[in-house]
Amino acid sequence: MTDYWMEPISLKELNEEKNSLLTQLRATKGFVNVQFYRQLRSPRNVPQLLKDMKSHFVIWMDDESFIMPKKLPQSFPNDSLYRRAAASLKFESKSAYVYGTQNDSVARVLAKILCWNDEETDEVKVGISYNRSVDPKVPTTFLTTSFLTQYMETNPGRRLFLGRGCHLSNVESTVLASHPVPLDVSLECTFEDKGQVFVETLARRTTYFGTLTLHSFCFDKYFSFHCSFFFIPAVLDSVSQVALRMGDRYLRRFQFPQPLSSLACKVEYEVAGHFDLDAREGVEVVPPAVNLVFDDIPPRFHTQFLYSSGNLKEMGMIYHAAKPPSPEQQVQLLEAIEMNLDLQRLELGCFSILDAFWDALLNIIALHPSLESVVFWIRHQPDHWGKSEPDLHALERLISFMKENTHLDISFKCRGKWKSVMKKVNATVAPVRHMIRAQNLIHVSPDARPAVFEAALSHYASGEFAKISPLLSENVDLFCSLVGVSLTLTEQELAQNDDDAAERVPKRRKSS
Known part of the structure; x- marks a missing residue:
C-alpha cells in the first residue's frame, strides 16, 4: 500500500456486529482470508484505491459502511445487518462494492468515491451488478446539485452511468435534468414515474443539457415495462437541448421512432448492421449533427443516409476497422462530403482504414468551402483479440497536410482501449495544433x-x-x-x- 491511507483493524477493536460479519465472511467461499481495514483519509485518486484494495480487503469507510473488490455471494446471509444497503461501482475492468447498514451511509460513500479524481476511466458505472431478486436498490440520494457540480469539476471527461440497480425519485430526476452545467450521463435506470418528470424537465430546458446515452432492456420485460416503453420514445419526441447516444440494437424490438428523426441537437447512433434498418423505405435526418458508428454496414441504409445528409452542419462516419466501406461506399462518402456546402465539422474513422482513399479524402477536405474542423477516430482493429495496435502510418502525411491547411482544426478521438496509442498521437499532433492556433491569431x-x-x-x-x-x-x-x-x-x-x-x-x- 502507498501513502498509508488505510490501516489494519485488530480483532480486539471489533464490536459484536463487525465480529459477527467477519465470522460470516470467513465462513463464505472465496472470503476465507478476508482482513478488515479502516480508512484514515482519502486516497490520492481512484487508481490508487483500486491498486491498494486487494482481493481479501474489506475497507471500512465509517462505522456503518465498507467497500470491497468482490460482490457478496448469494450464499451470504440475506438477513445480515450489512446487507441492508448496497451498491456497485465499475471502473472499466475493475469494480468496488459498497455495503452498509443504511441507505444514507452507502449514498455518502458513493458520493465520496465518485468525486475522487479519475483520469484513467472514460466511464464509471453505478449499479450495473444488480440482481432484482436478491440485491437492494442502489441509494441515489447522492444525486444533488452540489454533488453533480463537484463531480464535473473533478472528472469532467468521465461519463456517469446509472445502471438498472438505480431507481430515481422525482426529486432526483429533476435535479439531474435541470443541472446548469452540461453533463455526460448514461441511463439504464428506472424512475419513480417511468421517467415522466425527467423528460418534462429536459423538454423545458432552453440551455444545453449535455450528452445523454439511452439504453433499453430488450431482454428484460420487467425493466422494459417500467421504463423503456415510455421513456425512450418520449425523449426522442420532445427533447431538443441534448446530444443523444443510442444504438439500433435497442430499437428494433419496440419499433421506436428512429433517432435520426428526433428533435435532439446532435445524435450519435451505433449501427450494428441489422436488416431492420435496410428494410426502411427512407431515412429522414432531422438533427443538424449526426455521427454514425458502424459495427457493420447495412448497404441500403448507408446509401440513404448519405443521400439525405446534405443539410448537416456536423457529420461523422465511423467504420469498424474489420469491416471498412466498399469502394462504392467510399465514393458515396466522398461525394456526400463534397456536395454538403454547409458542413462545418467532419468526424471519420477508424483512422487505419482511411488509407484506402486517403489522397482523395484530403483533397476534398482541403478544398471544402465551409469545413472548419476534422476529427479522426482511433477505434477497433481487425485483430479481434486486441493484440495489435492501430496503424498510424498515415500520421506523418497528415502532419504535413495540417501545416499546409492551417484553416482546418484537425484532432483525434479515441473510442476503446487504445489510450497508449492516443498518447503517441497527441504527442505528435498536439504541438502542431497549438502552433497553428497561435499563428492564426496573426490573421x-x-x-x-x-x-x-x-x-x-x-x-x-x-x-x-x-x-x-x-x-x-x-x-x-x-x-x-x-x-x-x-x-x-x-x-x-x-x-x-x-x-x-x-x-x-x-x-x-x-x-x-
Missing part, C-alpha cells in the same frame, strides 16, 4: 486581436505550458504591447544601456 483583425489573444491565454491555454509557449512566441509583438513594453529601442536608449552596463562592470585593482 485576426487588429481591433479584435487583443481580445482574441487574451481569451486564448485565459480559456484555451488555461495555464498549460504546451499551449502558452506557442501563443507567446508567435505573438510577441501583441504581448509586449499589452504589457506596455516596446520592442524597438532608439539609438539613445541603446547607448544609455551600454553606459549602464559599463558602470556595472567592477574595475580591476592595480597590482602592487
